[in-house]
Amino acid sequence: MSLTDDYLAAAINRGPTPSAIRAAVDPKLDATTFLGRSLSRPAFLDAAEYSRLTTDLDLLHSALTRLPERVFNGDLGAFARAVGLTETQTEAVVRGRGPAPSRMGRADLYKDEQGFHLLEINMGSTVGGVDNPVLNRALLELPFFAEFTDEHRLTFTETMEEVVRTILTEAKVPTGVRPVMAIADFPDSYPDLERQLHKSAAMLAPMGIDAVPCPVDALTYRDDRVWLGDQAIDVVFRLFMIEDLLKPGTVEMLEPVLQAAERGHVAIFTPLDAELYGSKGSLALLSDEAYRDRYPADELAVLDRILPWTRMVRAGEVTVDGQQTDLREYAIANQHELVLKPTSLHGGDGVLLGWQTDAATWADRLDSAMGNPWVLQRRIHPVPETFLTDDGDEQWLLTWGAFLVAGGLGGFLIRGSRDLDGGVVGMSTGATGGCCFFQTP
Template identity: 45%
Template sequence: MTTTSLPKAPRSRLGRAYGEELARRPSTDHPTAAARESVTLALAYQDRFLNGPAFLSEPERRTVVEDLHTVYGLLRSLPERVFGGSLTALASAVGMDPLQSALITRSARTGSLLPLGRADLYHDGTEFKLLEFNITSALGGFENADINRAMLAYPPLEEFVRRHALRYQDTLGSMVRTMYAECAAVLPTDRAPVVAVVDTVDNFAVVGPRLRVFAAKLADYGVEGIACDLGEFTYPNGRPTVSGRAVDVVFRYFLPEDLTDPASAALLEPLLVAVERGRVGLFSRLDAELYGNKGTLAMLSDERHRDLFDAAELACVDRLLPWTRYVRPRTTDRAGSPVDTLSHALAHQHELILKPTLLHGGKGIVAGWTADAAQWEREVASAMDGPFVLQRRVRPASEPFPDGAGDSQELFLNWGVYLGARGADDDGYAGGFVRGSTDPAVGVVSMAGGATVGCVFHGGDH
C-alpha cells in the first residue's frame, strides 16, 4: 500500500521526522545501493532490504532491554521455582527426548551461562510484545552492524543520524564480549583465542558458506576464527583440533532438534568430554536451549504460576508477554478460568497461533487466521498433550517507511532485539534488526514469508 502522506502519530517520532526530511530533500542516490553491493550481505539477504532503518528511541530501548533481562532471569529460575531444581524435569516439560535431556543437563555442569539471545517482538501501537525469546548462540544477526554501515552510505540518512546523535550497537561485538566473559576460564592470555564456529555435518553442508563469513569476521575482534562441522574435529590429547589448530572455544550453532540424530550425538560426545575436562569452552552451553523455547514462555504466562513471582516480575510478564499456554485438555483463559482447550481454540481461531516448543525458524507454526476451520481443528487436536503451545495473536501496528521512489509505505515489523551480558558501561543491549512485511495478516513476519530486512538505529529522547 503506497501513500503520499505520513500517518499523524506513528510509533516512532524519529521515523516520522526522517520521512519528512526525505520529502523535503529528495536524493537521486538509492538508499540500499551499498547494502546490495556487499558480498557479505548478499549472501545472507540477497537484495531484500528495507529502504530505510527502524528507529528505537532511548526510553523504548532502555525499557525493552530491562524487561528482557527480567524475563531472562525468570526463565533461568524456572527449574527452582517450578521443578524443585530439576533440569531434567524442565527438559521433559518442554518436549525434549531422553537423549536431548541427557546431553543438555550434562552440559549444565560445566562453566557458566550468561545472557545471550534474540527476542522476536511486535509493537502493537502501545508497547512491545514478546513472541519468542531465542536463548542460544545460534542466533544469526552477526551482519547487523554491516547493514547499519551500508545504509549510512546514503547521504540523507547519514546526515539525519549525525544530526540526531543516533547510534547502533554491533551485535557481533556484543556476542564476542559475552563469549569472553562466559569462557574466561579457558581462554589464553598470551595470544588470540582460536574459536571454531561449529554446526552438525548435515547443517554445515547448507549453512557452511555463511558460517565461514562469520568465522572470518571474528578477526575484527582479535579472534582467530574457523568454521567447521562436528565431524572435522580430532582430539589429540583430548582437545578438539581442526586443520592442525587446537581450539579454545567452540561457538555452537547446532540446536536440540539436531541432537535427536544418533550420528550427531556420537560426534558431540568427545566434544562434551573435552568441555567437562576443561580442555575447551562451549559457547553457549547446551542448557541455554532449556530456556529459549516457547514452552518456557507458556510457563511464565500460566495463571497457575503467578504466585511464584513478585509484583514487579508479574508486571513485566503482563506487559511483555501475550497469553501463551501449553496445548493440554484443559487450560486457563485470559481471565484465569479453566476452559477446554480444543473448544477454546476453535472459538478463537482467528486470534490464536499454534507453535511447536522446540523447532526454530518458523517450522511447524500454524496461524489460526491463515488456516481453514477443518485444518485448524486437526492441527490443534493432533498437538494435544504434545510439545506445542497456543499463543494469543499480536497485531503489529504499521509504521511508515520510505518506498525508494519518493513516497512512503506502511509496513508491519518483526523486531529482533539482541541481548548479551551486561558490562561495566552497557546494559546488555546487543543491537537489532527488523523484518518488514506489507501484509498485516501474514502468519509470521519472516524472511521465509517474504519479508525484507532493515537495520535499527537508537538514541534521542523520544
C-alpha cells in the same frame, strides 16, 4: 512527532530516493544475513523506548533462567521434560549445561500502540543476524543518513563486538589470550552456510578471536584437547540446534565435544541448556497463572506487559483472563486469535496461524498437538510502519529482533514483510532485512 515521522519528512524533502538507497547499500550485503537486499530505511527507537525495552528484556531473561529453581527445585532434567524435550535431548542438555545460563539470545517482537510484545525468544549461539551492523554502517556512508542520525543523536550497537565480549566472558577466556574458536554446524547444513560463516570468521579476527568454520564431525578429542585437524580448539561455537539431536547418529557425533566440555577441556558457546530457555514451553510456564507467586513484582510487571497468553497444549482446563475454561473448547472458539507452535523448532517451522487456517484443519492439528510439545499463543496485532517508495509510500509489518548479550541489549535485526496479516516470514522465505538506530538515555 516520532523519530519515524521526522525521518519521513526529512527523506521526502531532501533524502535520496529509496531506489538510490538500495542501489548504494545492497551490494555491500552479499553473503550476510540480509542476503543482498534491505529495507529502504532503518527502524527507530527514542530514548524512552530503548530504555524500557532494555529493562524489560533483562527482567524477562531473569524470569526465564530462574524457572528451573523456582518451579522444578533446580532439576534441569525435569524442566527439559516439562518444555517438551525427549529423553535423548534431555540427557544431552543436562550433560552439556553451562556453569550459568547464557546471556546470548534474540527476542523477536511485534510492536503495537502500547509497545513491544514477545513472539518468541531464541536463546543461545544459534540465533542469526549478529552481522546486522553491516547495514547500519552502509547507510551511514550516505550523507543524508549521517546528517539525520547526528541531528537526532542516534546510534547503533556493534552486535558482533558485543557477541565477542559475551563469548570471552562466558567461555572464561583469560585476559590477553587470543582463543581459537571452531564455528561448528551439522554436516548436512554446513555446506549451505559455509560461505557466510567464512565471512563472519573474517569479521571476528580483528576482534581478537581466530575463528575456523567446520562441520561438527570434523572435531576430534585427544590429549585433553579438542582438535580440528592439527589445530587445537579453545571454544566451540555451537551452530547446531536442539532439534538436530533427534537425527540418527547425532549423540555419537557430539560425544567428543560433550566429553571435552564435561572435563573442562573446551568451552561450548553456548552450552546446550541455553536451548531450554528459548523453548516456547518456557514461555508457557512464564505465562501460567499457577506460578505467579514465584516471581517478584518487577518481573511480573514485565511478563504482563510483553508476554502474550501462552499455554502448553494439554487436555483439561486452563486460565484465560482470570477464568477457568477447557483448553480445546477455547482454542476452537477463538481460532482466529491463536497461533499453534511447536515448542523447540526454529525459523517458523510447524507454526500454524489460526486466522489463516480453515476450521477442520485447525481442529485436526490441535488434536494432533494435544499432549505433545506444542503451545497455543494469543495473536499479537502489530501496527504497520510506513516506508517510502520512489512513487509514494507503502506499509510494512516489522519483526524486531533484539539481541541479548553479556552487556545488556546488543543491537537489532529488523525483518519486514508486506504481508500485513502477520504471516510467518523469515529471511530465507521472503522477508526483507533492516537495521535500527536508537537514542540512548
